[in-house]
Amino acid sequence: ILNVEQSPQSLHVQEGDSTNFTCSFPSSNFYALHWYRWETAKSPEALFVMTLNGDEKKKGRISATLNTKEGYSYLYIKGSQPEDSATYLCAFSDSGYALNFGKGTSLLVTP
């Protein structure tokens, strides 16, 4: 079992605030780091797949960075909106197949 830790466990912000979450993972045998957004009763939505140390990816107001040498990734949301409320999951892969997930960060954005 590969230990993937996410912090904080939950977060409550006001609309318009910017926020960020952390994912830490084993720094050895790195293959890929995935970020997902999961709303209740829906499929987890793939946000980013990151493979290269130093990689930065952006999708609208959401961006992510990756440091494979020290084993962490940050997810940033700029100008949070109520529709950003969801659980954000990161998952580490050492093989390109099985994903090892953290417990997620639950984000609530209130107007």
Add this chain to the structure above:
Amino acid sequence: SAVISQKPSRDICQRGTSLTIQCQVDSQVTMMFWYRQQPGQSLTLIATANQGSEATYESGFVIDKFPISRPNLTFSTLTVSNMSPEDSSIYLCSVGQGGNEQFFGPGTRLTVL
């Protein structure tokens, strides 16, 4: 990306019974995966199901408890056998489509009484 559906979306079952969960994909895929999320826990891989071969189970999961079928490249089933309250979880299937991406179904929310 692939569109994945699961049936049932939720169920409440009695202990000792079995439930079969179906996963249907809108395109042919080589690799399908079954995960579960117990309350307060991480999504955990149960097994990998490739068409034409036996499913490969992760540590802590056995075929007698979680038999899997993969009859073709668009469909798979997971059975949760002889259920106990500890099996209450969200069960998700996912598919790999080459590269690193995995796409997930909406999940089956199972409560065992």
